[in-house]
Amino acid sequence: MEICGNEEALQKVDTALFCLSLDDFPIKDFVHLSHTMLHGDGANRWYDKSFNLIIAKDGTAGINFEHSWGDGVAVLRFQNEVFKDSTKVPAVSPQSQPASVDSSRAVQKLDFKLNDALKAGITKAKQKFDASVESLSIDMIQFHEGGKELLKQKKVSPDAVVQLAFQMAFLRQYNQTVATYESCSTAAFKHGRTETIRPASIHTKKCSEAFVRELSKHSTEELQKLIVECSKYHGRLTKEAAMGQGFDRHLFGLRYLAQSKGIALPDFYQDQAYARLNYNIISTSTLVSPAVQLGGFGPVVPDGYGVGYQVHDDWIGCNVSSYPTRNGKEFLQCIHKSLENIFSVLKGKKVGS
Template identity: 70%
Template sequence: MAKLLSMQSLASLRKPAGFVRSRVTSLGFTKRNYSGKNESSSSEYLHRSVVPSMHYQKSLPRLRIPKLEETIRKYLAAQKPLLDDDHFRTTEKLAQDFLTGEGKSLQEDLVAQDKNNNHTSYISGPWFDMYLSAREPVVLNFNPFMSFNPDPKSEYNNQLVRASNMVCSAVRFMKTLRAGLLEPEVFHLNPAKSDTDAFKKLIRWVPSSLSWYGAFMVKAYPLDMSQYFRLFNSSRIPKQGRDELFTDEKGRHLLVMRKGNMYVFDIVDGNGNLVAPMEIQSHLKYILSDTTPAPAFPLGVLTSENRDVWAGLRDKLIAAGNAEDLRTVDSAIFCLCLDDVSLSDPVHVSHNMLHGDGCNRWYDKSFSIIIAQDGQTAINFEHSWGDGVAVLRFQNEIFKDTTEKPLVHPGSTPAADSVSAVRRLHFKLDGELKNGIKKAKATFDSAVSKLTIDAMQFKHGGKEQLKKSKLSPDAVAQLAFQMGFLRQYGQTVATYESCSTAAFKHGRTETIRPATAFTKLCSHAFVCEAGKHSVAELQAMLHQCSKYHGQLTKEAAMGQGFDRHLFALRYLAGSKGQPLHGLYTDPAYAAINHNILSTSTLTSPAVSLGGFAPVVPDGFGVGYGVHEDWIGCNVSSYPARDVHQFLECVHKSLEDIFCVVEGKSLS
């Protein structure tokens, strides 16, 4: 399950190490030239793309259903390092039986179904259903965060100034997108040919039904943008059994939360234009100076509840006369959370931006921008509607816009009739609803009290040195996690790395399985057999791990992993009322999907930190980034695991790896 936005890009087609990933999943994201050369002087738009935003969407290639034989082969290869010989033989027999029996007929049905739905991908519907049918709370289980780097101009990190500029830039992004003027999301393998004004002027005249092929001719790969429309005016609505996604593009207002109180005011006027930036600043200043105490029963905490519990309470809220105000919340352009805290270190930032106190959030909004008193800012987003591609693009664009072309400046004295423009929402609560809020808060507090987060920076090498040694930086980071876990717990366990399949129409994600026979062998050589291997032997193992990880990455980026395919076949069997084949009831299948190491990489000039909670109670949630000369990890755990020791073991593993890369023997 992609918990962050791990977007593994098409850069993998050129080099195995990467580009970006999506549940807290890279960011810098298509290596587009953000020079702004097409920008309009208008304050309404970020820029005016020569090529319409959705120009490539119609001709995007479809996600190909893998061959069942290949899926079974890859599944067994991923199981090999996790099982002893006896268990592997059992799993192998079940897999072969599935391949020649029930799996074969399910595959035929899946292919036929896919041919009848050529407007989408075979995984899109089941993946939406998986998210929306999940009954666990979205906070900790699904919503990730990504924090912004500070504004290079320190005076612009004032909470009011930064919030005002974030709102203005967000509206500019929204208007640019909706006007079709946002540059299409394209990965350029040869930007000297494809990321040029000349090519853009040419490709805009190629019909949309053929445009992808024109881009492909110059090694440019347009990415799916079908999720973008859910960025704004959108919310996840709790329903019994299965939630719904709601979008109302007519909404012109912003939802602001402070001290658990909820405020709204228009940030787009009746003509669809951005409200004057000084008015927005005035309204936010009014909210920040409001002396209304925190509510005894903050409604936002209900969005942290079990989805069925929240659905029942929402029905009661509507019955109590709150339907209009709930609609106002759901249709807001986005949610801005103004927190009365200053954040002292990365761990404090992570806790605040991932979950906060539960009261000053509406976790169901498509995304929320959270701004602390010291100006530290992050995005927390609901995951069912998308996989981070749109959120990451949005974050990159508004960071650039707010830092290079801010519309609100320090020292300005805003003046507007904020008393009339800003409305604080008042909800009617009876005893049952108050009790529900009280229980939700207690449940939330109990859940977050069990979460531990720690961060680590390895400063003795990074991407530059690894690439010079012809090693994949991502493969080395993943190997360090395997070594670290082996060093700490003496095991090789199921590991998940999310990879975007946005190169295809309605692509979602695929899983890279970094725990391999090669990483197991290499980890044991470094951790359990130190001194028994020469430097040359260890270097050869590192290169073998890197090569195989690169192969897995390429396959995943092309939608040719095994996880989504097996998921879709299982989903199809369930929809037909068929009993599950033994492959799916095999304990080994449950174990490989019990991802103790859930990982996602983050690298972007806009992002300082990203994080998410573990996906299983005895797991680690590993957000990481491989930079030019250092490697960073932001890791979470519950009481079953020791995150502090894990990071120490990862650091030691990186020391050993770089020691060998430099030609030195292990001490």
Template identity: 60%
Template sequence: MASLLSLHCVAYLRISGFHLRTAALGINKRNYSSKKEFSTEYLSQSEGPSMHYQNSLPRLPIPKLEDTVRRYLAAQRPLLDDEQFRTTEKIAHDFQNGVGKQLQEELVAQDNNNTHTSYISGPWMDMFLFERKSLVLINPFLLLNPDPKTEYNDQLVRATNVVCSAVRFMKTLQTGLQEPKVFHLNPAKSDTNCFESFIRSVPSSLSQPLDMSQYFRLFNSTRIPKRGRDELFTAEKARHLLVMRKGHMYVFDIVDRDGNLVKPAEIQSHLKFILCDPTPAAAFPLGVLTSENRDVWAGLRDKLIAAGNAEDLRIVDSALFCLSLDDESMRDNIHISHNMLHGDGCNRWWDKSFTVILTKDGQAAINFEHSWVDGLPIHSFQKEIFKDTTEQPLVHPGSAAAAVDSASAVRRLQFHLDSELENGIKKAKENFDSIVSTLTIDLLEFKKGGKAQLKKSKLSPDAIAQLAFQMGFLRQYGQTVPTHEACSTAAFRHGRIDTIQSTTIHTKRCSHAFVYQPGQHSVKQLQTMLSECSNYHRQLIKETAMGQGFICHLLALQQLANSKSEFLHSFYTDQAYTAFNLPIIDTSTLNSEVMMLGCFAPFVYDGFTVGYNVFDDRIFCSVTSFLTRNVHEFVQCVHKSLEDIFSVLEGKTLT
């Protein structure tokens, strides 16, 4: 189900009327020896145990099959003509009353026997790990804002502070002091320091927490390529950092034998040593192999092991995380986006759970592998790192690096390559260049209105953004197409992401009215259409966030049928179903105060991806596409659509 690979970089729980905020959580809480140790080793001091809520999380419900089929058909209606819809409707009802009914019973029974997890956790992970496409097309990136103190954006200074803060985050998490995610139904009363102090005694059954089961793979984890299906590997006791520069790989310890952060001045010395290494760029950069088709990479990795590289690969796989130091400065946000999304392919290890990328001018981003995680843990990590590095940095401009023997502490990995492996690297680079040469990126910044005006008009900002994307595509191509938006189900144990089909009969009618018939409708009529789109979108978000979405449910039923080696019902081979799950517009909300931008590559070659943020007074979008679509024209059409929408809200007549 390809559409579900469009997981969004900053997925957050989106239940109407709920406020998401960070509260307090703990795993094996430890005592602190002193305030000094706390300030050096940890990011925060939780008042309550990290996993206080985890066992009380409700289980993700399996929707009724008839509800899923009804929602699926409603989502298909604006995409099909009458004859196509009648065919799809007949197939869907036949599935519901026949094979689907049996699969539903088996899925419910299976779920009842696995109460420790959710019914979608396994199928969701399989969906990623069975995928054979290059991770360059799947890994998203999130760009951190620059440090407000410009002198701290020096590459060495910022890299050192980010590494130190990342270790502090890890120690805070592992010792049970990391704050959990909690819903506040009334933020004015509960989103307070008093509530946080009280949280230890609050019965978990009375709270509204978010699942945190993904966090354990944040550090020391890697996706290992295997033929057919990849595997996830975690080595919790490793203490070293993987650093990449000019295609070379370096390692050194950032945690000492007692589990404490290595002195920041020593980390600074080691990173300075790497940045000053005069070794020319790698002739055969091994990292580019991780951008290959997964089966191809699996075969080449086996050859690497056979050539005597097993131990160095283990070192790479077990590293806390990867830090990529790029020698290039960035020209503008489009240049930044290309660099953080793919770069030249030589200075990345796409398989690592996450990579911090730092350019020569101090631009910092997190590029992450998506099988193990949704946006919440990465967003939490990013937010904490930015806060820590900007508010209490451990090294400063002009700080002297420690007088230590970095030449002995830092090891540059040397891999044994034969002619077959060298040819494999050359071919991987050719394939990488072929992929990214057709990838285009453009940015949109609409400055004539935003969240404040939309809320004043009692409209959902997210619904209006989604409408503008569909309206823009209609204006450009004259079509109504599948538009997908991710929605977190993290309120449930081992919840992941479900997908909202934001193209509806309401958005189709409204888009046609604005694009083709503006003079045939009064301002009041257009405003009413906007309100109908908004209300229906709110309903979709609420249903999906509460575990009543239909795409994950259909995926689980499909994988259950596949596991039985049975012929798939015509429901899953219906052309309408296939097209539905290849979204032409794939969207992600990037709602963060510490993030400049973020994006991901289109999963389909004739599609757009849109990473967007609706601010109080403006709307910002990062759009990607391959050359099969004109991204620049699409951005212009979306901008025009937003202009028309806000003009109508201001009472102006469209002509």
């Protein structure tokens, strides 16, 4: 593009702090909202920018952010500030008069010079983009039979319970346990980014099998104990990850150093178990804030699920993305059933299979 004389226009895009995308349509529902903020039609987004601030015709706003420079914690901080300012001390209101600014001078259209090769490349990229978007499904549920308050009252970790529900759901749907990823912020450290929590453990496997395969063999008290075990272990993993005691980033750092220095990778990295561990079929992330209605992302592998979730005081929200090899709607039904069973057991009720 630079060869065709677009250097100046590209420089302006490159030096901009972020991209403001104005969509000329209202948002229909949460699924439409998710698709719009996650990908849109690709025509008025610049995905390589630090973030795209997207505003629909009805004023619904969202952020699509590029992940290499930072994480959800930083973006959420920005979002919270914008939400607070725009709701508590708004600079404009429906009664505001238009500013006396000549917009033709304040706003400048960037014209790109395109030759036939560039036009063909753009057409091909758009076709590829459309095909990828076409194959992406997004589904969601809201579970209203309890949330953070009840779980804390029962002395179990809300995050552990939701992660356990994902494990139970996958076992119910596919009769197996797979590599699972949960993001944990290491912002306690200077330049800290994230570490991985590994929610699939021997404890969640044992508990999931009891609920899914052997429900009639266990008393309510036994099932409660299994949930508490999962909660304790998950709490330990979370603390370790947050304080830099996880293993994923450590192993990644060593692998990266070996590769950058041209050293042969140790056998450990060639092991099939290491490859499977890093093929995360269930990838999960959570952020809760009054400024956020929902959040989500695409699956990180072709046959995976991208799970964005929020645990509120009295309800739990879950947003799942998938490609055609997986059935996201069915997975969510299994999550809902798992949450129902877990909450019933914690309330001391007998669960029917």
